[in-house]
Amino acid sequence: MQVQKGGNLTAMSDIMIKLSHKTYPIHIEKGLMDSIGKEIKKIYSGKKIAVVTDSNVNSFYGQKLEEALKEENYNVKTFVVEAGEKSKSINVLLKLYDDLLGFEMTRGDLIIALGGGVVGDLTGFAAATTLRGIPFVQIPTSLLAQIDSSIGGKVAVDLPRGKNLIGNFYHPEAVFIDPNVLKTLDKKFLHDGMGEVIKYGAIKDRALFDTLLSFNDDEELLNNIDEIIYKCCNIKKEVVEKDEKDKGDRMMLNFGHTIGHAIEKYFNYERYTHGEAVAIGMYKITEKSEAMGITEKGTADLLKKILIKYSLPFEIEALDKCKVLETISMDKKNDRDRINIILLNKLGEAFIKNIDSKLMENYI
Ligand SMILES: NC(=O)c1ccc[n+]([C@@H]2O[C@H](COP(=O)([O-])OP(=O)(O)OC[C@H]3O[C@@H](n4cnc5c(N)ncnc54)[C@H](O)[C@@H]3O)[C@@H](O)[C@H]2O)c1
Structure with a gap:
């Protein structure tokens, strides 16, 4: 070698x-x-x-x-x-x-x-x-x-x-x-990547989230992008080192992805980019978990604010909830009867919740 x-x-x-x-x-x-x-x-x-x-x-x-x-x-x-x-x-x-x-x-x-x-x-x-x-x-x-x-x-x-x-x-x-x-990256793909950057802040690093919220525009973001990349890579490093094969803590990186993947698939990967679908997924699940008293009040609003800042969607027009639930149950990451979903206690702090798949509809 x-x-x-x-x-x-x-x-x-x-x-x-x-x-x-x-x-x-x-x-x-x-x-x-x-x-x-x-x-x-x-x-x-x-x-x-x-x-x-x-x-x-x-x-x-x-x-x-x-x-x-x-x-x-x-x-x-x-x-x-x-x-x-x-x-x-x-x-x-x-x-x-x-x-x-x-x-x-x-x-x-x-x-x-x-x-x-x-x-x-x-x-x-x-x-x-x-x-x-x-x-x-x-x-x-x-x-x-x-x-x-x-x-x-x-x-x-x-x-x-x-x-x-x-x-x-x-x-x-x-x-x-x-x-x-x-x-040289098209703005559409820059913002698409921001979906995952925001996710890292939301699940593990409140300071990163606040920094992203404080930037005035893409220029300011790009001026500081090396530090942002460093922080994101460090978060991924810590998670991957603990759980290389995606059986425990690495699942935390799936915040927004359960609903996000289903949205991408529902629209046949044509309507929403991955980052856009994850953005909607993060907001939707947090809106629900906040209403259930699981997530600190005001979190969904801050998520909405940051998504708008980086030209990412947070909502979707009426979609067939049953079809989305069916798509989620077919996701290779999920068992037939139980699903691991990722929720926020508050910004910067996520946890994995294993739920009966029948209860998934409460989170959409
Ligand atoms: N392996 C993993 O852990 C993992 C994690 C997340 C996503 N993915 C996969 O990543 C893929 C999406 O990646 P992506 O968003 O980078 O898409 P992509 O590779 O298609 O790149 C997006 C577009 O940007 C262009 N591009 C890339 N760099 C450029 C640059 N510097 N200047 C100009 N143009 C540039 C590409 O040609 C392409 O048109 C999906 O297939 C997804 O499944 C994998």
Whole structure:
């Protein structure tokens, strides 16, 4: 194995993910893409690198990354998939296997995922399964990927029957986050990622929530985004280290997701982005839990305020409650009869409540 685990990244903005079987760094630094070749050199002493990216990200950063790696004398080939969720499919995966094997990749080589969550999940799953596992590195470029999907080892592709139905836990050797790349990210996707950022504040960090509430506009947010990313990654680190396989505390990250996933599915993934659906899910469940006296008064209003600030929805026009409940009961995360839902005691403090599925309708 030529990948040197852990590397020698020790700057302030480094976070180490420490699992029982593996430790790896998340390096966060504005302008990191300018020295990315040298950063990869610190952790990988092999020769061959396959870069996987999507058509949008490739047009901004593909050439830059390939040139930086070639400058370090790597043998590099870039494989580009179409931008969008449709690329997280079996067909694209099969083509990617063929590309990687056609490039004669071995288990001693390295794969780099350069892109948003789609590229990260697809590439991670390809890396996990090609030749029973090739080391890979994440260079996440969307806000969602930088604070969520690139960390924690979940990799997957979708099936016609549903999202993320074939997957694995497979961690990267390192994650390199350059917040400057968010400057080219469409505002729609920036706000989409903010859904998950707000979630971290709501479940674990009241100060983060208040900071987000205090920003006047996206410009102020982007000026401070490296610190925000750092805080989110740290929360995810703590949760993942305690519960890598999603059987306990990691479920806390699903705040807003039980209803959110059902809304996404109900509208066939066409009407609401993931962040938008989670935003509605967080508000809806909190509105109900507050009315039941479980959540501190005023919490739903603050959630509404912050969602409006980041152009995220908090409500949805009339939808068929029965269909949503049916979708929730089919979610792979839920047992047939019981559901784990995530509620807030107050902002910054969440807990898991295991309820009879029949009671779910009280929370919608
Ligand atoms: N593995 C996990 O733990 C996990 C967690 C959450 C979500 N996900 C998955 O992540 C996926 C969604 O990720 P996403 O929101 O990043 O979507 P995405 O990968 O489709 O990226 C969103 C869009 O932004 C573009 N883009 C990305 N970075 C850019 C940049 N810097 N400049 C310009 N354009 C850029 C992409 O080309 C795409 O069009 C879903 O498939 C979801 O299931 C996985």
